[in-house]
Amino acid sequence: MSDLTIPAPSSDPADADFRLDAPGEIMNWMRELLRSQARVQLSTPEGEAIHTVLRALDTPHGMLTMEAPRAGDTLAPVLASDELVATAYLDRIKLQFDVSGLVAIHGDGAEVLRAPMPLRLYRFQRRQAYRVASAGQLYPALKLAQADLPRIRVVNVSAGGVALQWPANVVPVPRVGEEIAATLELEREVSFTTLLRVQHMADGDAGAPHQAGCAFVSLAPTAARALQVFIDQAQKRERLMRRDA
Structure with a gap:
């Protein structure tokens, strides 16, 4: 650092x-x-x-x-x-x-x-480097602007962006450089709208989900604060777990 x-x-x-x-x-x-x-x-x-x-x-x-x-x-x-x-x-x-x-x-x-x-x-x-891994299947998740599309599973979250598992049956699959308007649901009661830009996309094999890496294009101050609190809490939990171990 x-x-x-x-x-x-x-x-x-x-x-x-x-x-x-x-x-x-x-x-x-x-x-x-x-x-x-x-x-x-x-x-x-x-x-x-x-x-x-x-x-x-x-x-x-x-x-x-x-x-x-x-x-x-x-x-x-x-x-x-x-x-x-x-x-x-x-x-x-x-x-x-x-x-x-x-x-x-x-x-x-x-x-x-x-x-x-x-x-x-x-x-x-070094908030860009620290990633909060998903602890379950429900949250974090990305809710796309199109109401008929399913929520996209978020693999991990950092202050710079998110890693996604994009289902093969959700089309069209975004390409590198495209922007995605969505709502990021960090927890049940914590969510905010955001604009993401696809940085990389790895195709899944035989119907497996695609792996997408996206960067935040813009965050409102309240959204940035909610994200910071989410990351801080994850870091605190990690420190407590290491101390207990």
């Missing part, structure tokens, strides 16, 4: 694809950092940096408690900086947020770092 810098606050809709402002969502990601004990890097524009982990969340007061490094000489320039950025990784997800008001305090016989909860969190991930 390539490093990304935090963009300046903007009203650009593309910026909202990475930015989280809702306190509840930010708190959920902070809880993930606390649970996983993922390493957090605190860095300054001048290149000074320390590594720490989240030790506690003071939800009523909106404060973070982090571990202080043992080498005190590395901490001083970080505490003195007016601009501080925290970076952490959770699997395929990169989290970044501004840290303000960082102070070092003594508690329980050890020095810790305290800072207010971030007001904005940036989440970057």
Whole structure:
């Protein structure tokens, strides 16, 4: 995963694809950092940096408690900086947020770092590469605009598009480059209209379904958000399953 810098606050809709402002969502990601004990890097524009982990969340007061490094000489320039950025990784997800008001305090016989909860969190991930495989026969599925045609089984979903099993008896079979207007049903209560472009098509043998790969041509903001939540939930389930195993 390539490093990304935090963009300046903007009203650009593309910026909202990475930015989280809702306190509840930010708190959920902070809880993930606390649970996983993922390493957090605190860095300054001048290149000074320390590594720490989240030790506690003071939800009523909106404060973070982090571990202080043992080498005190590395901490001083970080505490003195007016601009501080925290970076952490959770699997395929990169989290970044501004840290303000960082102070070092003594508690329980050890020095810790305290800072207010971030007001904005940036989440970057290789969403195009992560694919959510279908867990059943009913969902996800693609409902074509033509009412008389059956729902098309979705093999997997990514932020970039979907892989389909196109039945041999559903004609005409779309060709590479063609666009498909349809409704993507991710779950029973989660669906949105979309326009897909066929990227590749592999013919099935002896009446077997064709394998089609399609890319999203356009997604409304609400659709993009629903898709992101669907992918995030799948990634969280995967992490929990690996942890339980």
